[in-house]
Amino acid sequence: MAIIPTDLLDRLRALERQVRDLMGSANTAPPMNRISGGDVVIGDGGRLRVRTPAGEDLLYLGRVQPDRPDGEQQQGLVVRRDDGSLALTVWTGSPDTLPDQPVQILDRKGNVVVADDAKRRGLARPYVPYPLPAPVAPARWESTGATEWTTLFRGPGIAQHPRLHCRIAAEGDAGAEVRLLADGEQVGPVGGPEGLTFTAVLAAEFSATVTFEVQARVAASGESVRCRPLALYGVQS
Numbered sequence: 001m002a003i004i005p006t007d008l009l010d011r012l013r014a015l016e017r018q019v020r021d022l023m024g025s026a027n028t029a030p031p032m033n034r035i036s037g038g039d040v041v042i043g044d045g046g047r048l049r050v051r052t053p054a055g056e057d058l059l060y061l062g063r064v065q066p067d068r069p070d071g072e073q074q075q076g077l078v079v080r081r082d083d084g085s086l087a088l089t090v091w092t093g094s095p096d097t098l099p100d101q102p103v104q105i106l107d108r109k110g111n112v113v114v115a116d117d118a119k120r121r122g123l124a125r126p127y128v129p130y131p132l133p134a135p136v137a138p139a140r141w142e143s144t145g146a147t148e149w150t151t152l153f154r155g156p157g158i159a160q161h162p163r164l165h166c167r168i169a170a171e172g173d174a175g176a177e178v179r180l181l182a183d184g185e186q187v188g189p190v191g192g193p194e195g196l197t198f199t200a201v202l203a204a205e206f207s208a209t210v211t212f213e214v215q216a217r218v219a220a221s222g223e224s225v226r227c228r229p230l231a232l233y234g235v236q237s
Helices: 006-026
Strands: 047-051 057-064 074-080 086-090 103-106 112-116 123-125 150-158 163-172 177-182 185-191 196-201 209-217 225-235
Touching: 150 225, 163 177, 163 185, 163 209, 177 196, 177 225, 209 225
Parallel strands: none
Antiparallel strands: 047 057, 057 074, 074 086, 086 103, 103 112, 112 123, 150 209, 163 196, 163 225, 177 185, 177 209, 185 196
16 A cells, blocks of 8 residues: 655645535625625615514615606605604605605604605795784884885795795775785785785795785875785795
């Protein structure tokens, strides 16, 4: 029998140990619950989905339903409370009529309590009332007999919504008119002696301070008109 050198046997034993170690490593998967120094990338319409121990969906991040009318997948965020009620969404439930996604916070009854405006800019909800304009004169003038536009109320407000809802009560002779100004520019239509109610776009930058004025005038000398602002709200598109 041929004599095998001792160093060759040692090398064979070392190779056997290395093969056993490699086979053991191949069959042992490392824990996949920690990412260090890298990114988690979900692409091609995939999404991150988190469920409660009871199997209820808690979070969607990525593809959300419904798809857009042209078949394009909608990407967004849906967060639910552990009781299943919606809590936070970045998505649109009607992509055919409202293609832009609003950010919405909902209460447990499903009411949208905070949302941005998906059509223009700024806040959609809640509807925040503007402070009612105050009388210009210390004597609280609420009426005028002037045939030229006369400011009866003036006050500041902060623009947070894209549109403005206004209601002014008025009473006076036929032909009398009332109107609302924002920074010197008329907003909405002119009202008559029966009053004025309208909702119109407010041409002001978001969070800008706006000066509102309520003006009135009569059609002829000797007549009179009195008015009172009742409501001034910022509303969504």
